[in-house]
Amino acid sequence: MRQLKPCTIRGVAYPSHAAAAAALGVTRQRIHQLAAQTLNGRTIRTGGKPVTVDGVTYSNTAQAAAALGVPYWVARSLGRSGTQRGKRRPSGSGSAKTDHPPTRNAVKILRRVAALLESSVWIRRLPPPHHCEIAKARHILQQQADLLGGP
Secondary structure (H helix, E strand, O other), X not given: OOOOOOEEEOOEEEOOHHXXXXXXXXXXXXXXXXXXXXXXXXXXXOOOOOEXXXXXXXXOHXXXXXXXXXXXXXXXXXXXXXXXXXXXXXXXXXXXXXXXXXXXXHHHHHHHHHHHHHHOHHHHOOOHHHHHHHHHHHHHHXXXXXXXXXX
């Protein structure tokens, strides 16, 4: 036979969850929810597994989220990976970073824009004085692409 689990809901003590459900006219599931709340309505999370993030162990995920100032689901993810996002890894792990950002995508974009300026129907429909300015812009973009990526 199961033992009765006393609970306190809104400051009133009940001998069991079933007795509290009958007295309040709600389901037992709602009694479980109410039993986990304090008088001011904030939920108290009990139990939970310890979570370690960057060598610091928290009693549960909710406490880790509060201490790190991140949402619960982010703290859960950090607990699984064991490290915070954005933190540098110890030297010697992974590939070495260069001082120069990758330029391959920038070159592709510059060349695409230059080709678009050259072939766009909408640009051809502009008044003739604008064609000279667009030709200058296309020339500048092409020069930048050539400087960044070579031929």
